[in-house]
Amino acid sequence: MFESLKKKFSRTSDKLEEELIEEAQEENNLEEESGKKFSFFSFGRKDKKEEEDFKSDVAEIPQEVESIQETDTSDDETSDDKDEKSGFWSFGKKSSDNKEEPQEEESAEEIQEEEESAEEIQEEEEPKKSHFWSRNKEGDTEESEDADEKTEEKKSRFWSRNKDNDSSEENDEDEEPSGMFSFITAKTISEKHLEDILWELEMGLLEGDVAMEVASAVVDSVKDDLVGRKIKRSNDITEYTYNALRNAVAEIIDIPGKSMTEMIEAKKAQGEPLVVMFVGINGTGKTTTIGKLANYYLKKGYTPVIAAADTFRAGAIEQVNYHADKVGVKLIKHQKGSDPAAVAFDAVEHAKAQGKELVLIDTAGRMQTNTNLMDEMKKIKRVAKPDLVVFVGDALTGNDATQQASKFNEAIDLDGVILTKADADSKGGASLSIGYVIKKPILFLGMGQGYDDIKEYDADWMLNQLFSESGEEVNINEA
Incomplete structure (x- = not known):
C-alpha cells in the first residue's frame, strides 16, 4: 500500500541530507564518522529493536553466568549421569569418591598414555571442554593458562553488546552500507535549506492525487517542525525528517468520530x-x-x-x-x-x-x-x-x-x-x-x-x- 507516497517521503529526507552535506563540504565542516547510516523507514522500528535487544541481553545474563559457574564447579559434580560414563570420563574423579569403584593400579607410563589419548579425543570432539581436563593435570600450567584465556575470551564476547558481526546481520538489514557523516560544528536547518525540498514534496503529493489543502497542510507542518533544528550527524537529518512527516500525516488522517x-x-x-x-x-x-x-x-x-x-x-x-x-x-x-x-x-x-x-x-x-x-x-x-x-x-x-x-x-x-x-x-x-x-x-x-x-x-x-x-x-x- 501507498508505495508512491512512501517514496516521496523518503526522497524528502534524502534531499535535505544532500543539501546540508553539500553545504558543510563547502564550509570544511564535515567529517566521516564510524557507524552506519540508517534508512528513512528504519526509525519506525529502531527504538523498538534496541529495547528488544537490551531485554534479550539481560535475559541471557543469568544463563551465561550459570553456565560459567557450572564449568567452574564441574570437579564437584557427582551426578548419576557422570557416574555412568566409562573409560576416560572417570579420570576427573577423586580417589576418595564413595561412588568410584576401586581400580587396578597402573604404571605411571600407562596412565600418562591414557591421559594423552583422552586429551586428543576430547580436543577433536569437544574442544570447548579442554580446560576441564587441564584442571586435573598436575604441573601443566601452560594448559591452565590457555583455559583461563578462553574463559576470559568467552566472557568478553558475552558482555559485549555486539557479540560478533554475524549476529547483527538481521539488525543491519535497515542500515545502508555507506558511512555516517558528522558536522564539526552543528548545522541548523533554515528555511533556505527547505525551500526547494518542500516545494518538490508538495508537487509530489499533488501528483499522487493528494488534495491541495492537504498537501499544503503537510508541507507547512514539516517546515514548522524542522526549521531551527540543530544537526550533528547525518542520521539526525533522517530521523528528524521522518518524525516531522509522520507527525504531519498523523494530524491529517486522525478525524475524530464514533465507530x-x-x-x-x-x-x-x-x-x-x-x-x-x-x-x-x-x-x-x-x-x-x-x-x-x-x-x-x-x-x-x-x-x-x-x-x-x-x-x-x-x-x-x-x-x-x-x-x-x-x-x-x-x-x-x-x-x-x-x-x-x-x-x-x-x-x-x-x-x-x-x-x-x-x-x-x-x-x-x-x-x-x-x-x-x-x-x-x-x-x-x-x-x-x-x-x-x-x-x-x-x-x-x-x-x-x-x-x-x-x-x-x-x-x-x-x-x-x-x-x-x-x-x-x-x-x-x-x-x-x-x-x-x-x-x-x-x-x-x-x-x-x-x-x-x-x-x-x-x-x-x-x-x-x-x-x-x-x-x-x-x-x-x-x-
Missing part, C-alpha cells in the same frame, strides 16, 4: 436499529461493500437487514439479492422502478418489528452533478431517517473520490466514508485526503474482493502503513 459498532450498541440500548444509508457513484463497490458489512456484523453477533433501494439500475436488485443470499441475511425489495424511499422505509419497519440491530440501505449510484437523482436521494433520507449517511468511494480514483465526497457532503451532509480497493492503492491520495477535506471520519477500508476483506479504520494502523517498508503493511485481521 459504527459503538453506534449499533448505543441504538440497541434504546431498542432501535442503527439505520445506515450508502451513497456514491456507480462502480465504486457500494453494493459489494454492503454485503461485506452484513457479513462483518453477522459474525459479531448482530442481525442485519438489507434494503434494495436501488430500483432504477437494471440488475441492481438481483445484484444485492445475490450478496444477501451469500452472507445469509434478509433482503427487503420491491419491483424494479418502484419508489426507493418506500423500500428503505419498509426495511426500517421490518428491523424494528423483528428486533434486528442494523439496517443497510443500498441506493442508486449517481453522479454528484445529477440534480434529479440527488433530490431523490434526499427524499430517501427524509423518509428513512438514517443515523448514518455513508459515502462509498474508490481509493484508486484518488482526488476524484475526494471531490465526489465533497459534492455529496454539500448536498446531503455525510456522516462518514468507506474507501474500497485500499489494498491496491499505491498513491494514497484519497486515503490521505478525503476525511480531512470533508471533516468526516473514514469508517471502513475495503481490502480485497472477499466478504471478509474489510477492516474498521484505525488511524494508528493507517499511519504504520504509510511509514513502513514493503512487505509489512496489510493484515486485515489485526485489531
Whole structure:
C-alpha cells in the first residue's frame, strides 16, 4: 500500500541530507564518522529493536553466568549421569569418591598414555571442554593458562553488546552500507535549506492525487517542525525528517468520530436499529461493500437487514439479492422502478418489528452533478431517517473520490466514508485526503474482493502503513 507516497517521503529526507552535506563540504565542516547510516523507514522500528535487544541481553545474563559457574564447579559434580560414563570420563574423579569403584593400579607410563589419548579425543570432539581436563593435570600450567584465556575470551564476547558481526546481520538489514557523516560544528536547518525540498514534496503529493489543502497542510507542518533544528550527524537529518512527516500525516488522517459498532450498541440500548444509508457513484463497490458489512456484523453477533433501494439500475436488485443470499441475511425489495424511499422505509419497519440491530440501505449510484437523482436521494433520507449517511468511494480514483465526497457532503451532509480497493492503492491520495477535506471520519477500508476483506479504520494502523517498508503493511485481521 501507498508505495508512491512512501517514496516521496523518503526522497524528502534524502534531499535535505544532500543539501546540508553539500553545504558543510563547502564550509570544511564535515567529517566521516564510524557507524552506519540508517534508512528513512528504519526509525519506525529502531527504538523498538534496541529495547528488544537490551531485554534479550539481560535475559541471557543469568544463563551465561550459570553456565560459567557450572564449568567452574564441574570437579564437584557427582551426578548419576557422570557416574555412568566409562573409560576416560572417570579420570576427573577423586580417589576418595564413595561412588568410584576401586581400580587396578597402573604404571605411571600407562596412565600418562591414557591421559594423552583422552586429551586428543576430547580436543577433536569437544574442544570447548579442554580446560576441564587441564584442571586435573598436575604441573601443566601452560594448559591452565590457555583455559583461563578462553574463559576470559568467552566472557568478553558475552558482555559485549555486539557479540560478533554475524549476529547483527538481521539488525543491519535497515542500515545502508555507506558511512555516517558528522558536522564539526552543528548545522541548523533554515528555511533556505527547505525551500526547494518542500516545494518538490508538495508537487509530489499533488501528483499522487493528494488534495491541495492537504498537501499544503503537510508541507507547512514539516517546515514548522524542522526549521531551527540543530544537526550533528547525518542520521539526525533522517530521523528528524521522518518524525516531522509522520507527525504531519498523523494530524491529517486522525478525524475524530464514533465507530459504527459503538453506534449499533448505543441504538440497541434504546431498542432501535442503527439505520445506515450508502451513497456514491456507480462502480465504486457500494453494493459489494454492503454485503461485506452484513457479513462483518453477522459474525459479531448482530442481525442485519438489507434494503434494495436501488430500483432504477437494471440488475441492481438481483445484484444485492445475490450478496444477501451469500452472507445469509434478509433482503427487503420491491419491483424494479418502484419508489426507493418506500423500500428503505419498509426495511426500517421490518428491523424494528423483528428486533434486528442494523439496517443497510443500498441506493442508486449517481453522479454528484445529477440534480434529479440527488433530490431523490434526499427524499430517501427524509423518509428513512438514517443515523448514518455513508459515502462509498474508490481509493484508486484518488482526488476524484475526494471531490465526489465533497459534492455529496454539500448536498446531503455525510456522516462518514468507506474507501474500497485500499489494498491496491499505491498513491494514497484519497486515503490521505478525503476525511480531512470533508471533516468526516473514514469508517471502513475495503481490502480485497472477499466478504471478509474489510477492516474498521484505525488511524494508528493507517499511519504504520504509510511509514513502513514493503512487505509489512496489510493484515486485515489485526485489531
